[in-house]
Amino acid sequence: MINNHVQEIAAADCHQPPERYIRQEDKEYANFTTNGCEFSPAEIPVIDVSLLPSSPSELHNLKSAVTTWGCFQAINYGIESSFLEKVREIGKLFFGLPADEKKKYLREEDDVDGYGNDMVLSDDQILDWNDRLYLTIVPKHQRKIQFWPQNPTHFREVLDEFSSKVELIFEAVLKALARSLNLDEDCFLNQYATSEKIGARYNYYPPCPRSEKVLGVKPHADSSAITLLLQDEEVEGLQVLKDDRWFGVPIVPDALTINVGDQIEIMSNGIFKSPVHRVVVDSEKERMTLAVFCPVQSNQVIGPVEGLVTDERPRLYKNVTYSLDFFLKIFQQGRRPIDACKI
Ligand code: OGA
Ligand code: NI
Numbered sequence: 405m406i407n408n409h410v411q412e413i414a415a416a417d418c419h420q421p422p423e424r425y426i427r428q429e430d431k432e433y434a435n436f437t438t439n440g441c442e443f444s445p446a447e448i449p450v451i452d453v454s455l456l457p458s459s460p461s462e463l464h465n466l467k468s469a470v471t472t473w474g475c476f477q478a479i480n481y482g483i484e485s486s487f488l489e490k491v492r493e494i495g496k497l498f499f500g501l502p503a504d505e506k507k508k509y510l511r512e513e514d515d516v517d518g519y520g521n522d523m524v525l526s527d528d529q530i531l532d533w534n535d536r537l538y539l540t541i542v543p544k545h546q547r548k549i550q551f552w553p554q555n556p557t558h559f560r561e562v563l564d565e566f567s568s569k570v571e572l573i574f575e576a577v578l579k580a581l582a583r584s585l586n587l588d589e590d591c592f593l594n595q596y597a598t599s600e601k602i603g604a605r606y607n608y609y610p611p612c613p614r615s616e617k618v619l620g621v622k623p624h625a626d627s628s629a630i631t632l633l634l635q636d637e638e639v640e641g642l643q644v645l646k647d648d649r650w651f652g653v654p655i656v657p658d659a660l661t662i663n664v665g666d667q668i669e670i671m672s673n674g675i676f677k678s679p680v681h682r683v684v685v686d687s688e689k690e691r692m693t694l695a696v697f698c699p700v701q702s703n704q705v706i707g708p709v710e711g712l713v714t715d716e717r718p719r720l721y722k723n724v725t726y727s728l729d730f731f732l733k734i735f736q737q738g739r740r741p742i743d744a745c746k747i
Contacts, residue, residue, distance in 0.1 A: 474679030
């Protein structure tokens with residue numbers, strides 16, 4: 405079943421969000437902090453990606469960010485500020501279209517590509533306060549172009565150009581992560597299957613007057629190898645869990661917030677942390693982000709890379725097939741999928 409769009413619910417004056425969106429904190433992962441309002445800003449390191457190939461100190465900063473926070477604020481990664489503006493603009497224009505126009509791109513029930521929201525897998529599932537437009541961007545022949553909006557007219561062209569830049573960033577970051585551990589720079593990339601799909605997801609979070617009652621996205625870690633997040637330029641909402649506390653991720657102008665996902669945590673034998681994160685909603689302002697999920701391999705086995713399993717650091721994870729089906733099944737049970745991969 406595909407449920408209603410949150411944008412329509414929010415537009416119809418929603419002083420009491422529908423029952424299915426109301427948080428049940430006792431069912432949320434990391435529910436020990438029930439006070440959702442109390443959180444400090446995260447001091448997430450800013451990393452200049454252009455320096456990573458040449459600067460040992462920047463490489464060290466990267467390693468330190470990803471072993472503690474699991475994420476960093478990337479700058480100078482090869483995309484002009486004016487182009488980022490266009491990438492945001494096409495998303496905003498799309499969500500601003502009349503409902504009927506957007507519904508031309510409605511996703512099918514059992515697929516991820518298209519305009520929609522949570523896959524509803526059970527009757528008692530609590531729903532996220534957001535609408536999404538999910539599009540496979542790489543490899544090109546796997547795109548489902550019928551879901552790529554033709555309105556605004558430049559949508560396809562802009563997202564296509566953005567996609568080629570994403571591939572370069574993905575490669576640069578995976579190489580740098582490997583080098584930061586004194587490994588061969590291709591050791592993570594070697595597990596990348598070029599048939600693997602990279603997906604871009606525009607997330608649209610309408611305001612909710614009872615914002616404390618809902619979550620934009622429930623606590624989760626990403627199943628990807630890395631995720632690139634272009635935040636809203638004004639409205640914050642992303643929080644990361646560290647040392648059993650929630651921290652708000654600040655907006656750094658033009659930065660991409662890059663976090664590692666479960667696949668890198670497994671391949672790095674737990675040295676890099678795939679951070680648990682969630683999204684809170686603003687009571688007055690809408691928020692839009694673009695998340696790009698870059699996996700290495702979801703159909704064949706991945707495991708800790710050679711060189712990271714030693715006598716001092718025994719193997720922490722089994723060799724596993726980290727597929728989306730596996731991930732969703734365990735996530736819906738309120739558990740962390742990666743925990744099921746631990747030895
Ligand atoms: C996600 C996600 C964060 C955000 O889409 O997996 O964590 O701020 N998004 O939109
Ligand atoms: Ni996420």
